[in-house]
Amino acid sequence: MLTFEDMRYTQGAFSLHADFTVRNGEMLAVIGPSGGGKSTLLNVVAGFLEPTSGRVLWDGQDLAGTMPGKRPVSILFQDNNLFPHMTVTQNVGLGLRPDLRLSVQQKTQVEAALARVGLDGYGARKPAALSGGQASRVALARMLLRGNPLVLLDEPFAALGPALKVEMLDLVRELMGETGATLMMVSHDPGDAKRIAQRTVLVAGGEARAPVETGLLFSDPPEALQRYLG
Known part of the structure; x- marks a missing residue:
């Protein structure tokens, strides 16, 4: 289980806060406007960035100080x-x-x-x-x-055409189902989240909000998501 425990990352005027849990074996989408902190969230988990405060835990173990190559992350x-x-x-x-x-x-x-x-x-x-x-x-x-039990995807299929991207998303869903790995996938495309993710995290205004069931999030989007979707 991946837990963001009152985690905050700050660099200059930029700040990102997260306080939620990702369930084991869950496929989670991360969506929001450019520059909001989606990739930052993944980089903190991967160990390329360290939280300014708070903690990131995997199965209850604090990942602070663990080098990227030693983390249970791909x-x-x-x-x-x-x-x-x-x-x-x-x-x-x-x-x-x-x-x-x-x-x-x-x-x-x-x-x-x-x-x-x-x-x-x-x-x-x-x-x-x-x-x-x-x-x-x-x-x-x-x-x-x-x-590794935790897989992070940072828009790896963004350059692919629509049909090929769907094919790749379906393959990822199959592989995650076979391995039981936990997935966090950053995307700009709501269609990606709807196709693969049980829940979705909205990153906007310096906050990575707690995951919401994907269908519910897009059927009744909060104001920040409405602005993003246009």
Whole structure:
């Protein structure tokens, strides 16, 4: 369970406050205007930013001082974090070992992960030879292999066309269901939240508000969300 305990992050004139809990295995959307703090919220969880006050806890353990690589977190950004000089297999293998000295069993795991995301036979390709959707699938395969219980998505599919984005969201929903991981997904698109998230957090006016059931939030939006939706 992920808990923001009266957490505040402040930098200059910018301030973000959060005080809520994300349930284990939940798929949660984070939505709101640009510059409101959506990515900041994820970066605090991932450990790239430290709270100014309050705490962020995972299963009751304070994450303060824990380096990003030691946190139970996998994070995926819009650029997919793929290394262009490496093959698809190598990029995915990084999810198991940064030095890529994989055992026979681990190599089999990489192949299985690629097959699971629909990229069987793509292992020898470089990222430049992939479409945007295929690159996203490689990043998802690597994330799947890392096996972390908390997954953070920061608009990784924003550059994809509508049909392909829906396909990727459905794949994420399937993978989260299979692994039981907890998901926080930042998006500017209400359709993304409606498709994948049980609850949605609205980030606006310096506050990451407590999660609300997604359908209810959009059927009866608060004033801040109305302004954002236009």
